[in-house]
Amino acid sequence: MTQTTGINKSRLFLASCVALIVTSMTFAIRARLETVFGPEGTGLTLEQIGIAFTPAFWGFTLAMIIGGPLVDSLGIKKITWLAFITHAVGIVLTLLASSMVSLFIATLFIGIGNGMVEAALNPMIASMYPNEKTKMLNRFHVWFPGGIVIGSVLGYLIMDQMGLSWQVMVGTLFIPLAIYGFLFLGQQFPKTERVEQGVSNADMWKSLGNPLFIFIAFCMLLTAGTELGTNQRIESLLKTSVSAPLLVLAFINGIMALGRAFAGPVAHKLSISGMLLFSAVFSFLGLWLFTILSGPMAFLAAAVFAIGITFFWPTMLSFVAVYLPQSGALGLSVMGGLGMLSVSLILPLMGRLISETTGIEALKIMSILPAILIVLFAILHFVIMRRRQVSSAQEA
Numbered sequence: 001m002t003q004t005t006g007i008n009k010s011r012l013f014l015a016s017c018v019a020l021i022v023t024s025m026t027f028a029i030r031a032r033l034e035t036v037f038g039p040e041g042t043g044l045t046l047e048q049i050g051i052a053f054t055p056a057f058w059g060f061t062l063a064m065i066i067g068g069p070l071v072d073s074l075g076i077k078k079i080t081w082l083a084f085i086t087h088a089v090g091i092v093l094t095l096l097a098s099s100m101v102s103l104f105i106a107t108l109f110i111g112i113g114n115g116m117v118e119a120a121l122n123p124m125i126a127s128m129y130p131n132e133k134t135k136m137l138n139r140f141h142v143w144f145p146g147g148i149v150i151g152s153v154l155g156y157l158i159m160d161q162m163g164l165s166w167q168v169m170v171g172t173l174f175i176p177l178a179i180y181g182f183l184f185l186g187q188q189f190p191k192t193e194r195v196e197q198g199v200s201n202a203d204m205w206k207s208l209g210n211p212l213f214i215f216i217a218f219c220m221l222l223t224a225g226t227e228l229g230t231n232q233r234i235e236s237l238l239k240t241s242v243s244a245p246l247l248v249l250a251f252i253n254g255i256m257a258l259g260r261a262f263a264g265p266v267a268h269k270l271s272i273s274g275m276l277l278f279s280a281v282f283s284f285l286g287l288w289l290f291t292i293l294s295g296p297m298a299f300l301a302a303a304v305f306a307i308g309i310t311f312f313w314p315t316m317l318s319f320v321a322v323y324l325p326q327s328g329a330l331g332l333s334v335m336g337g338l339g340m341l342s343v344s345l346i347l348p349l350m351g352r353l354i355s356e357t358t359g360i361e362a363l364k365i366m367s368i369l370p371a372i373l374i375v376l377f378a379i380l381h382f383v384i385m386r387r388r389q390v391s392s393a394q395e396a
Contacts, residue, residue: 006188009128015183016121016140019080021147021176022087023114027232028151028253029169030056030107032159032246034235036166037103044100046236050351052100053232055108057344061337063115068333072201076124077189083116084181091173111340118336123192123329126321134272134318138260141314145256147176148231152250160244192329207327208334213320217338219276219376220316222369224339226283227309229346230366236351237359241294248302255306260314272319273381275311280373282308287367291360308370313339 030053037044037052044052063086071079090109097103122137129136158169207213230237231249238245270278286305293301316339320331327334353362 007128007190008187011183012128012187012189013125013136013140015180015187016125017143018176018180018183019083019117019121020140020143021150022173022180023117024144024147024253025151025154025173025176026056026090026110026114027228028148028246028249029155029173031152031232031235031249032155032169033103033166034233037097037100042098046351046355047348048100050348052103053107054344054347055104056111056114057228057340057342057347059108059111060115060118060340061344063112064119064333064337064340067116067119068330068337069201071120071123071329071333072192072204075189076120076192077184077187079116079120080184080189083113083120084177084184085113086110086116087113087173087177089113091170091177094170095167115337115340119329119333122317122332122336124190126332127190127192133321134315137318137321138311138314142257142260144313145253145260145310148253149250149257152246152253156244156246156250160246203326204328204330207324207331210324210327213324213327213331215376215380216316216319216324217335219373219380220335220338221342222373222376223276223279223309223312223316225342225346226287226366226369226373227312228339228343229350230287230305230309230363232343232347233350233354233362236354237363238290238298240359241290242298243295248298251299252302252306252309255303256310259307259310271381271384272315272322273377273384275315276319277374277377277381279308279311279315280370280377283312284308284367284370284374287363287370290363291367 034046034049034053036042038046038049067079067082086109090106090111090113093102093106093109097106121140125136125140126133154172155169158164158172159166231252234249234252235245238248242248282304286301286303286308289301289304290298317332317335320327320335324331350362350366353365
């Protein structure tokens with residue numbers, strides 16, 4: 001294993017990936033719980049389900065925005081263990097949930113745990129691999145879709161095939177939780193990149209007012225809504241056109257995991273801004289294909305959509321890490337927090353749309369988000385490429 005100044009980077013990276021598996025498994029399991037607590041289960045409406053699930057996102061947002069600055073002052077290690085504790089509490093409370101209120105509280109703890117994972121581990125990875133940020137952040141985020149695949153398949157096998165209770169499905173979260181706790185135990189953690197470089201708190205906060213940061217932060221609202229909003233309500237969106245929506249979710253996230261594993265060559269060929277434009281185009285096409293394809297053909301739409309959303313989240317983070325490094329852990333946390341805030345606003349709206357119209361109509365409306373992103377990322381890509389050409393001409 002590679003160790004630098006007493007830090008076991010390989011073990012820390014592996015532990016980070018397992019922690020992200022816990023985070024992402026909660027997304028897949030939550031999607032399956034929609035049918036358990038919904039109209040055909042305990043009787044909650046789709047809108048009430050949306051409300052009960054929103055703390056997973058604004059709790060995530062709160063944890064990231066608070067945790068971001070604290071990572072620099074308290075250190076990555078303490079925030080990581082706070083993530084472990086809140087994850088454990090959230091899983092136990094989910095097992096005990098029986099109403100909208102109890103499900104809301106359980107989801108809040110899960111959301112805070114998820115947010116603390118991202119708040120601590122994104123800057124840790126950027127710090128450990130300063131020359132490979134895009135590559136390693138994408139490899140880390142392989143395990144967001146990877147964990148959703150694991151959670152989706154487990155949910156399908158445990159509940160749909162084996163006929164076991166939903167509590168057994170939720171209880172599987174304790175396995176990766178225990179593993180990442182063991183892997184982090186006794187390890188030395190690095191300092192954040194901003195602390196290492198001596199960037200002041202004032203400069204860090206000032207960077208959030210940079211027009212480029214404001215622009216990319218607005219785009220984060222749309223990219224996260226496109227990716228997570230759709231995936232989180234996949235059961236309701238596709239229930240009339242696909243027999244097993246959870247398998248479609250697993251298929252989408254399997255493609256995403258594979259794509260992120262090979263993000264390095266893609267980033268080298270397309271550039272960061274090119275990856276984002278590519279993602280917006282395919283996300284738009286995928287959502288529209290969902291509205292016209294059904295049955296087994298829906299997997300074609302799922303493949304196109306998956307190709308589109310594969311690089312969204314980690315590449316948005318790497319854009320900030322590369323182009324706005326002075327924003328430090330705070331910048332990465334604000335980005336992640338805004339993404340989850342966006343989803344927390346979209347979920348109840350989608351629930352109402354699906355209830356009042358159909359899942360297909362809701363998908364058509366959702367396609368507006370990547371359509372806007374195509375325009376914004378095309379502008380961003382043009383500006384960055386133009387600046388690069390000017391800089392090359394000056395050096396020549």
